[in-house]
Amino acid sequence: MNIVKGCFGKTKKGETVTKYTLVNDHGYSVSVLNYGGIINEILVPDRHGIIKNVVLGYNNIVDYEENAPYFGCITGRTAGRIKDATFSIGEDTYVLGKNDGNNNLHGGFNALDKTIWNITEVVEKDVAMVSLNYMSPHLEEGYPGNVDIIVSYKWDNTNQLSISYRATTDQETIINLTNHSYFNLSGDFSTDILDHTLQIEADRFIQLRKDLTPEDISEVKDTPFDFRVAKTIGQDINENNRQLMIENGYDHPFILDSIKRPQITLAHERSGRKLSITTDETCVVCYTGNFLNAKFKAYDEVPLKKSAGVCLETQYYPDSQNFKLVPSKTLKPYEAYLTVTSYHFTN
């Protein structure tokens, strides 16, 4: 195991961006930036041992700062949308930035995806890890509490990436973190992921309003949202289904089965690459890259098409302070927020 460090550039504010490449003994690697905790590349083999990058991103900081739909980043303080960009804890109401119409998306205008994190490195015999730390001050982007956040990326010799999220606060607050990598297991970003097979162990999903905020909970049975048996993402995506039509594809939280593991499996038949995701989280948002288009040029040359990547954003119920059909969840001063999601790549 090894960690290779390299300069990735400087932000508009002149902050140095460093790329940390975690390399295992097989030569397969995960690269992470201190800017936004972005996963910049994941290099894994196909069935013939050919190594390709399987996540969308850029090879320069300017594009990440100015033209990135959350490629690979740590997302928060709250992943997803907060309706009307407001939430209450007890008698106190907090107002967030309205960076997505009338709602807050992914923590606001200058959220964790645009933050410079302090990185420490650990290399052991079978594991290479970077831990990213950031102290988010009280009322940053409108959220209460001085919140100390640690996100660790651990890469090992079985080609498993484990991401752990830890946080503590000095005042009751809300926090719901995820990673926003767009996967395309073919490694060819001129293609879309409609040929990937997906299995999600979820009997229910959350229906969305037109503004993509949570509205209701429905069974997946007999709907295009039933991924309990693996099927291609493209099989039902163009069905005459109201939820698919108003969201222009899948962009929905699935409520995960609490027993079956792994809860999510993504596979690309032609290359033989497979991703198995295991999490202690309640939900996964499956977003099929509905807003991707040619204005995004991955790694500077490949103009993306719609659905060039799929996001599988594990998280707690989105907007649980406002979405009354699910238990609301806050972080209190004497508690620790801790959640772990593992991504196991096989071929």
Ligand code: GLA
């Ligand atoms: C999440 C949301 C999508 C979209 C992407 C970022 O996946 O669910 O609607 O906003 O983030 O582009």
